[in-house]
Amino acid sequence: MRAAGERALPPDVLVLHAPGCTAGGTPWRQAFTAEGWRGRIMAPDLPGHGTEPAPLGGSYEQGLAVLWAVRLLQGRSDEDAPLVVVGELSSGWAATIVALAGRAKGLVLVDGLGGPWLSPSQLIGRGRDLLRTIADDPQAVAPAPPSGFDPRLGHGVPSHGSRSLAEQSAAELAVPVLVVESKESGVSPDQLEALLPHFSAAVTTVALPTRSPDSVVPAIAAWARRF
16 A cells, blocks of 8 residues: 555556547557656557457457456556546447446546437447448458458447436446547537436546547546546
């Protein structure tokens, strides 16, 4: 344990980048380094991105990023620096689960609240249209490459479209939350305003023109000074 008066360790950061980003975690690692982040920077390439091969069986599930994060966090203890977990786009749900499981002291959602909110029939239609698009792409239906970007991911991995799920998870979060929303967010300003009262923990919102790591990381660094 740290002695009384000893300076707290700077927070570590774990970034779960957006699925479909050909550069993987590299832009996030570079942006946090350029910002002078004093803690450990973990921004891995998720399966099917960068140098990471596609998952065994080739199926991309929402829980895949959660398992990836759990493996990275093995061996951490209460004596380690506090951890801030960042989730971009549909990886925001994975980051939320990490925070709900008590593995992080802070959560950052970068266009990661889900949305747009859809009815059950709309969700089914969205999934059907995505599968049709992938099926019509010869590169996407070919065997996945042994490493590098998987062409299937170029068609995107939709965020969850359940407003109820967003509200319930917000109510259960026990750590401070930074919500970064860009013009590319699937959640409208009115929907965001309606969701905010459901957060049980302290929530800070930041609006940015884009969700590029170079734009987002300074906002994260300013918010994370509380740790």
